[in-house]
Amino acid sequence: MRYIQKQYHILWIVTICFIALLVQPVTSMAQIYKSKHGHVQFFSKSTLENFTGRSNYLVGQINLADSTVQFYVDLTTISTGVKLRDEHMREEYLQTDKYPFAQFSGKIVSPFNPASTDTQQVIVKGKFKVHGVTRQISVKGSMVVTPQKLFVKAAWPVMLKDYKIKIPEVLFMKVSEKQAVSIKATLDRIQKKKS
Amino acid sequence: MKRTKVVRNILIALIGLLSVAQFSQAQMLVPHRAKINKPETAIFKAPSVILMPSVKNLYAKTLNMSIYHTFGIVRAGVRQFWGLDSGANVRLGLDYGITNNLSVGIGRTSISKVVDGRFKYSLLHQMSESGSPIELAVNGDLGINTGQRIFQGSYGFNDRLGYSFMLMGARKFNDQLSLQVAPMITHYNRVNVGKKTYYGIGLSGRYKITGHTALALEYVPVFNKTNSMQNELSIAFNIETGGHVFQLFFTNAQSFNPQGILSQTHNKFMKGYFRFGFNINRIFWFTNKHNK
Numbered sequence: 001m002r003y004i005q006k007q008y009h010i011l012w013i014v015t016i017c018f019i020a021l022l023v024q025p026v027t028s029m030a031q032i033y034k035s036k037h038g039h040v041q042f043f044s045k046s047t048l049e050n051f052t053g054r055s056n057y058l059v060g061q062i063n064l065a066d067s068t069v070q071f072y073v074d075l076t077t078i079s080t081g082v083k084l085r086d087e088h089m090r091e092e093y094l095q096t097d098k099y100p101f102a103q104f105s106g107k108i109v110s111p112f113n114p115a116s117t118d119t120q121q122v123i124v125k126g127k128f129k130v131h132g133v134t135r136q137i138s139v140k141g142s143m144v145v146t147p148q149k150l151f152v153k154a155a156w157p158v159m160l161k162d163y164k165i166k167i168p169e170v171l172f173m174k175v176s177e178k179q180a181v182s183i184k185a186t187l188d189r190i191q192k193k194k195s
Numbered sequence: 196m197k198r199t200k201v202v203r204n205i206l207i208a209l210i211g212l213l214s215v216a217q218f219s220q221a222q223m224l225v226p227h228r229a230k231i232n233k234p235e236t237a238i239f240k241a242p243s244v245i246l247m248p249s250v251k252n253l254y255a256k257t258l259n260m261s262i263y264h265t266f267g268i269v270r271a272g273v274r275q276f277w278g279l280d281s282g283a284n285v286r287l288g289l290d291y292g293i294t295n296n297l298s299v300g301i302g303r304t305s306i307s308k309v310v311d312g313r314f315k316y317s318l319l320h321q322m323s324e325s326g327s328p329i330e331l332a333v334n335g336d337l338g339i340n341t342g343q344r345i346f347q348g349s350y351g352f353n354d355r356l357g358y359s360f361m362l363m364g365a366r367k368f369n370d371q372l373s374l375q376v377a378p379m380i381t382h383y384n385r386v387n388v389g390k391k392t393y394y395g396i397g398l399s400g401r402y403k404i405t406g407h408t409a410l411a412l413e414y415v416p417v418f419n420k421t422n423s424m425q426n427e428l429s430i431a432f433n434i435e436t437g438g439h440v441f442q443l444f445f446t447n448a449q450s451f452n453p454q455g456i457l458s459q460t461h462n463k464f465m466k467g468y469f470r471f472g473f474n475i476n477r478i479f480w481f482t483n484k485h486n487k
Contacts, residue, residue: 009204032222057229063222074229083254083295084480087236088437097370097406101226 031064033150038185048173053078067108069124072101102130133163155182234320238367241440241476244399245413245429248334250365252317253292257480261288263451265472286451304451311338311452329366354385359453371403381454393457394418409433427456428464442474
C-alpha cells in the first residue's frame with residue numbers, strides 16, 4: 001500500500017514536469033508577436049512652436065499566452081525635424097548617454113480574446129522607464145490580432161517632472177510639461193523554430 | 196523516513212517547475228542600441244576649437260553668435276591686474292548655416308579693426324556605422340584691415356587684405372576625445388615686416404571631462420616663421436550646454452583669425468607671456484512655425 005502511494009506521488013510530479021516542459025514553450029512560442037520597426041512619437045506643445053519627435057525604431061514583443069507586453073526604443077533615434085533641437089534633446093534633457101532607452105514592460109489587464117480578429121480595446125498596466133525613472137502606468141490602447149500579425153496602437157501622457165526631465169526652456173520658448181506619447185506598431189507572429 | 200522522501204520529491208518537482216518557469220522567462224526583451232548609420236554629431240561643439248575654426252559646421256538655418264575676448268599679458272602682474280587692466284581685444288561674429296554643409300560668417304576684431312568674412316564647407320562626414328571614418332571640411336577667411344595709417348606712404352584697398360585657407364580633418368574617437376589636423380596657408384597682400392605667405396598646421400583637440408565640461412587644446416606650428424614669431428598655443432576649459440559653448444582659456448595669440456594667428460603671434464607661452472580670455476558661442480535655430 002505504502003509502496004503504491006509513493007509510486008503515485010512520483011508519477012504525479014513527473015507528469016507535471018513533463019507537461020509543463022513540453023506544452024508551455026510550444027504554446028507560448030506560438031503566441032509571441034514581435035516588431036523591430038514600430039512607430040513611436042511624442043507631441044510637444046510650447047509657447048513658440050509645437051513639434052513632434054518621431055522614431056521608427058520601436059521594438060516590441062507581445063505574448064498572448066501570458067498577456068505580457070514589452071516595448072523599448074533607443075531614444076537617440078528620435079528626430080524632431082531640427083537637428084540642433086535633437087542634439088539638445090539628447091544631451092540636455094533625455095541624457096541618452098546615461099539613459100539610452102525608454103522601456104515599457106507590463107500585462108494586458110482587460111478582457112482580451114486572442115481568437116477574435118476585431119479591434120479590441122485593451123488596458124495594459126506595467127512599468128514605464130525613461131530617464132532612469134521607473135513608474136507604474138496604465139495605458140489604454142487597441143489591438144487587432146490576425147493569424148500572422150498583431151496591430152497595436154496606444155497613447156498616454158507623460159509628465160516630464162514625473163521622470164525628472166528638465167523642462168526645455170530657451171529664451172522666450174518654453175516646452176509644455178505634458179508630452180503626448182503614442183505608439184503604433186505591426187508585430188509579426190514568431191514562427192516556431194524547426195529543429 | 197517517509198516524510199523526508201516526500202519532501203525530497205517535492206523539492207525535485209519545484210526545481211523542475213522553476214527551470215520551466217525560467218525557460219519561459221527567457222522571452223524577456225533586452226534592449227539594444229539601434230544601429231543606424233548617421234553622421235557623428237558634436238565632434239566639436241562650436242564652429243571653433245578655441246580661436247581656430249573647427250571641423251564642426253552649422254546645420255542649415257542655424258545662426259551662431261560668437262564673442263571672442265582676450266585681455267592683456269598675464270605676466271604683467273598685479274599692477275596690471277594680471278592683464279585684465281589693458282590689452283583687451285574683442286571679436287564679435289555671426290555665422291549662418293545656408294545648407295547642412297555650407298556656412299558663411301562675418302566678424303569684426305577690435306585690434307587692427309579687422310573686418311573678416313569667412314566660409315566653411317563640409318566635404319565628408321564621419322559616419323557612425325560605415326562610411327567615412329573622418330570629418331573633412333575647408334575653411335576660408337578674408338580679412339580687411341580697416342585701421343588708419345597702417346602703412347607708410349600711400350596704399351590702396353588691396354593692401355589691406357589678408358587671406359587664409361585651410362583643410363581640416365578630424366575624428367571623434369569616442370564620446371570624450373576628438374582630434375583635428377588642419378594644414379593651412381595664409382597670405383597678406385602687403386606687410387610691414389616679415390613674409391607675406393606662411394604655411395602652418397593646426398593641431399587641436401577636445402577632451403570631454405564630464406557631460407558639460409571639456410578641455411580644448413590648440414597648437415599651430417608655422418613652418419616658415421621668422422625669428423620673432425611663435426607658434427600659437429591655447430588651452431581652454433569649456434563649459435558646454437545645449438546651445439552654448441563658454442570657454443575660459445589662456446593663449447599666446449592676439450589675433451582672432453587664422454591669418455593673424457599664424458603671422459602675428461610673438462609671445463612665448465612657456466615664458467609666461469600669455470593672455471587670459473573667454474569665448475561665448477551661442478547657436479540659435481530658425482524653422483517654420485508649423486513643423487508637423
